[in-house]
Amino acid sequence: MTSPATPAPEAHPHHRRGLFETGERIQLTDPRGRLHTITLEPGREFHTHRGYLRHDDLIGRPDGSVVTNTAGIEYLALRPLLSDYVMSMPRGAAVVYPKDAGQIVQMADIFPGAVVVEAGVGSGALSMSLLRAIGESGRLHSFERREDFAEIAKANARAFFAGDHPAWSVHLGDLVDRLPEEVEQSSVDRVVLDMLAPWECLDVVADALIPGGVLICYVATTTQLSRVAEGIRAHGGFTEPTAWESIVRGWHLEGLAVRPQHRMHGHTGFLISTRRLAPGVTPPERKRRPAKGSRPEAAGAGSSDDRLGIDDGIADGTESELTGESTAASGGFDDTEWTPEALGERVKSDKRIRRLRRSLTGTSDG
DSSP: OOOTTSOOOOOOOOOOSSBOOTTOEEEEEOTTOOEEEEEOOTTOEEEETTEEEEGGGTTTOBTTEEEEOTTSOEEEEEOOOHHHHHHHSOOSSOOOOHHHHHHHHHHTTOOTTOEEEEEOOTTSHHHHHHHHHHOTTSEEEEEESOHHHHHHHHHHHHHHHTSOOTTEEEEESOHHHHHHHHSOTTOEEEEEEOSSOGGGGHHHHHHHEEEEEEEEEEESSHHHHHHHHHHHHHHSSBOOOEEEOOOOOOEEEETTEEEEOSOOOOOOOEEEEEEBOOTTOOOOOOOOOOOTTOSGGGSSSSOHHHHHTOOHHHHHTOHHHHSSOSTTTTTTOOGGGOOTTTTTOOOOOHHHHHHHHHHHHOSOOO
């Protein structure tokens, strides 16, 4: 079992400064603003339909250099920012977009030296943001059910950090089964869940979190959002959850034509956050103002519930309907239907995942 007091191994140097070196990933921007990411290797060339560029012309150059290819096309060469790297790196599973990762780091108050639990890993996009925030003195425990996804995530992080990050431990298996084995009770500062059914993990998460610790969940649909909110309330060991989404719109800047861009990434996901209460503490009852017209005396003939056809149990707020036990509270889905395909995700084939894993790790998947 890993203790939160265990010191991190000796730090591996992170190559983010100095001259370009062999093995680094470099971002090239062409005159039209298109981005190309290459890994520098002696003797290799970057080809387009308009000439090619020698890697040797970049190796040893400072960050922010301009290089010219054989057709006279100029490229701006920069080390990719983490946000750039995440959007261009090889993916096994869908990534958490930088705008959401930034919200998670800020709103979950991820701090240097924190002990953080994450599930699942996917392609490692969120993991890298969390590692950046906790630093080498913290500890990130990441749980992933699929070995191929875990290998892809570790390879992506290894390429960005120029080695294995000393604060990162990746555990294969289900969070519910593995979390009690890997961390002590009340030893985790923050938990981040990016998974299909986070409400299934609330009990083990509550045991692992310190009093006042933060749980934040990233979900894709309103049905998931409702289900996890009702699960948090029914658990009784957390504060009232808060949910939101963020939408980022870029702007076109060309002379006097300063306007919003026509294209944008709209909805990516919802975030829902709550905090762990002290053991034995019952959260204060949340008072909600009823909607106008919901009182029988204000509805005229008959009650508003009768006229709207609302079931008495739901109108009274009985526990069976509000704790997530019914199909209404769960969005009309059985647990067996919570799959990436059912939520509209385009899942890559196992063959493509195996090919991607081999290309990143250089090994056979056996």
